[in-house]
Amino acid sequence: MKNILLALLVTTGLFAANHVVDQKGKTFIPHAISVAVGDTITFKNSDPFAHNAYTDDEANEFDIGMQSPKIDVKVTVKAAGTFNVECAIHPNMLLEVTAK
Numbered sequence: 001m002k003n004i005l006l007a008l009l010v011t012t013g014l015f016a017a018n019h020v021v022d023q024k025g026k027t028f029i030p031h032a033i034s035v036a037v038g039d040t041i042t043f044k045n046s047d048p049f050a051h052n053a054y055t056d057d058e059a060n061e062f063d064i065g066m067q068s069p070k071i072d073v074k075v076t077v078k079a080a081g082t083f084n085v086e087c088a089i090h091p092n093m094l095l096e097v098t099a100k
């Protein structure tokens, strides 16, 4: 019974961690993170101009669109693997996510 309850809590995300990644000086800070499947990543924007964050990774594909300054956007990591997140506006920005 306890195991069933635990599984339920995990799948409903109550134990999921949130990882904050700031976008500042046209850089993802930090530039690499390790997460667990089911965790969330909150993208902040501390620059005075718009950013974006997207990945082409098939299992974790997302695109947060145009992210205005001071707006937070949260995404959920869906699958294990290592993938890159980039900013469509500033091609030199790179974040490496390792999901286990």
Ligand SMILES: [Cu+2]
Pocket: 023, 026, 050, 051, 052, 087, 088, 089, 090, 093
């Ligand atoms: Cu950017």
